[in-house]
Amino acid sequence: MKDEGDSTDLHSRQFPIREDMAYQLKVWRFERVGWYLLVLCMLLGLLGLFSRGVISSQDARSDDGKVRVEYEMFHRNGSTNPMKISVRATPESTVELEIDGELLDGFSIETMQPMPQRMRSSGQGMRLRLQADAQGQATVYLTLRGDGLGLFRSHLNAAGSNDVKLTQFIFP
Amino acid sequence: MDSVLRALAMYLALMVLFKIAGRRSLAELTTFDFVLLMIIGEATQQALLGDDFSLTNSFLVIITLIAIDVGFSLLKQRSGWVSRLIDGEPTIIVENGKLLHRRLRHARLVEADVMEAARSSQGIETLEQIKFAIIERNGKISVIPQDPHSG
Structure with a gap:
């Protein structure tokens, strides 16, 4: 050649x-x-650097294990991703879950299942009253649509538990 | 505001992507290239318009795209440097019946591509009949045949 x-x-x-x-x-x-x-x-x-994949899917727990959040760390503007929040509480009781920080600035919650008994605003975020089942487990499924751009830090906690800190990034 | 930014970002991103793809990527449009082009168009369209299908938004996007395009052509006219950056330069790949192999390799071409262009544009049968073959700035290969009188 x-x-x-x-x-x-x-x-x-x-x-x-x-x-x-x-x-x-x-x-x-x-x-x-x-x-x-x-x-x-x-x-x-x-x-999954650009959402939905090994890097992006996160499973965070509070230090005492009471609150567990499964969520996507990376989102894209305009697309929806699920978030699952589980709280351990006394069986058949109600438990207050507080979502605070920038979560509601960056995302709009499209669906929330099951509906909590009561919702009210609290600080920058909101407070949900959930009903625990016979095993003492309360779970709420959210669908989040990324509306903002950039980095959003938020934290969740159930009455008396430690904080679960979430960091999420929304791509344009 | 975001419509203008979307159009601007998309224009620049596509320009860089097609620079990476090289000048020949969509120059000779095969059936598959055509389908590929349509898919790229579909994917682009969604991101350009977002969830806003209003007339104002589409006008704004189109105006931005045309404005950038005209702006670049004005820039290219004024500055040779910009013109070279955006449009590139022609490159010789056959010289006096000889393939310039290293250039072909860099340009991701094979002899068959050169001969195809030679046949279709000049009716040339062998490599020796080609005086020059040049990849033009638009990615097409132009072929200059040997002078028949010079032997």
């Missing part, structure tokens, strides 16, 4: 067009490096 002319292949020619091979080589290098970056983005996308 190679012949002795190969060594001058990349020299600039003056006829029939004026070439600048140094520049053209840069362009080709840019294309090659760009391709690597595209593949990298694809892999990161598969891993």
Whole structure:
């Protein structure tokens, strides 16, 4: 395939067009490096850097284990993702869950199931009164739609438990 | 405000992406390239308009896109540097009947691509009949045949 002319292949020619091979080589290098970056983005996308994947899906618990939150760390503006909050309480009692911080600034809650017994505002966020079942478990499923852009920090706690801190990022 | 920013971001992102893809990626449109182009268009359209399907929004997006496009063409006219950056430069790939292999490799081309262009544009049968083959800025390969009198 190679012949002795190969060594001058990349020299600039003056006829029939004026070439600048140094520049053209840069362009080709840019294309090659760009391709690597595209593949990298694809892999990161598969891993969930841009929401829904191993990197993004988080499972946070409070230190005392009373509150557990399963959520997506990375969201995209306009798309919806689920969030599951489980609280341990005395069986057949009610428990107050407080969601505070920037969560409600960045997200709108599209659905909440089951509906809590009572909802009221509290600080920047809201307070939900949940009914625990016979095993002392109260769970609420939310669907969050990302409306904002950027980083949102929020924290959840049930009456008397430690905080669960959430950090979420919404891509444009 | 966000419509203008969306259009601006999309224009620049697509420009960079197609620069990475190289000038030849969509120059010779095969059936599959055509389908690919349509899919890219679909994916772009959603992000450009968001969930706002009003006339105002679509006007704003179209106005922004055309304004950037005209702006770039004005810039290209004034500055050779910008023109070179955006449009690139032509590159010779066959010189006096000889393939410039290293250039072909960098440009992700094979001999068959050159011969295809030679056949379709000049009715040329062999490589020796080509004086120059050049990848133009738009990605098409133009072929200049050997002068028949020079032997």
